[in-house]
Amino acid sequence: MNKKSNHPLILAPAGNRASFMAAVAAGADAIYCGLKQHSARMEAKNFSIEELSILAPFAHEKGILLYIAMNSLIRPDDLLAAGRAIDLLNRHVHPDALIIQDISLISMARKAGFQKEIHLSTLANAGFPEALKMIGKIEGVDCVVIPRELDIDEIKQMAAACPDRLSLEIFIHGALCYGVSGRCYWSSFFGGKSGLRGRCVQPCRRFYSQGEKREKFFSCLDLGLDVLVRTVEKTNKIRAWKIEGRKKG
Numbered sequence: 001m002n003k004k005s006n007h008p009l010i011l012a013p014a015g016n017r018a019s020f021m022a023a024v025a026a027g028a029d030a031i032y033c034g035l036k037q038h039s040a041r042m043e044a045k046n047f048s049i050e051e052l053s054i055l056a057p058f059a060h061e062k063g064i065l066l067y068i069a070m071n072s073l074i075r076p077d078d079l080l081a082a083g084r085a086i087d088l089l090n091r092h093v094h095p096d097a098l099i100i101q102d103i104s105l106i107s108m109a110r111k112a113g114f115q116k117e118i119h120l121s122t123l124a125n126a127g128f129p130e131a132l133k134m135i136g137k138i139e140g141v142d143c144v145v146i147p148r149e150l151d152i153d154e155i156k157q158m159a160a161a162c163p164d165r166l167s168l169e170i171f172i173h174g175a176l177c178y179g180v181s182g183r184c185y186w187s188s189f190f191g192g193k194s195g196l197r198g199r200c201v202q203p204c205r206r207f208y209s210q211g212e213k214r215e216k217f218f219s220c221l222d223l224g225l226d227v228l229v230r231t232v233e234k235t236n237k238i239r240a241w242k243i244e245g246r247k248k249g
Helices: 017-026 049-061 076-092 104-111 129-135 152-161 186-191 226-231
Strands: 009-013 030-034 065-070 097-100 117-120 143-145 167-174 208-210 213-215 238-243
Touching: 009 017, 017 030, 017 049, 049 065, 049 076, 065 076, 076 104, 097 104, 104 117, 129 152, 143 238, 152 167
Parallel strands: 009 030, 009 238, 030 065, 065 097, 097 117, 117 143, 143 167, 167 238
Antiparallel strands: 208 213
16 A cells, blocks of 8 residues: 555544545645544534545545544444444545554454455554554454554564564654543543543643642643654665654644
8 A cells, every 4th residue: 555665654634524535635645534423523513425526536546545433442332323323434535554442343344345454543552562462363454453552662663573464554643632642531530531442631632739839730742753764764564754744723
């Protein structure tokens, strides 16, 4: 799927039609976006199946890959709706990959006739080399999105441990998560809105008081690898450089 065999794909986010068109105009190799349900960015505007059925051919005509994120945690009462959504995507949108958190969606996607790639979301918590060895045994996973909180040396360790049948995506820009890619119950505790269900209220970004100080004690600086991407550009197994930001303009 890599159009530029010697270089990673540039994978851009789209949370609405305007950002989708901006990614096309900017020359992205691939675009990822989500539906109005089952997305880890439910606060973004996101897309209907009808909208994607119009945008997908436009992107494909320009040689741009389209990934659909269905990467929220799936509950038992979501299964029927999730299965229907995959079936509609397969018949009307023809995405090049599904990005999932819940591995139950692999068999669901195959039953719906989806034969393209399955990418395991960063929310699946593959943050250390042994995890990749385990994932390599799961039939149907083609690519793993590793946490944006890893440093350059850790990224290289992940690449060295990556099984032959898998490839990796790494983030090069975007917001960092205090809970490491959503592994956090803080939002659920504050307001009953789960980060793993795409509804994080970002309590780590708020002001807190300690003594006489009032600061954003837990707010992480945004990720921006900039020139550091050169150190991983030729790292084997890294297929794509991913930009975070489906909630951004």
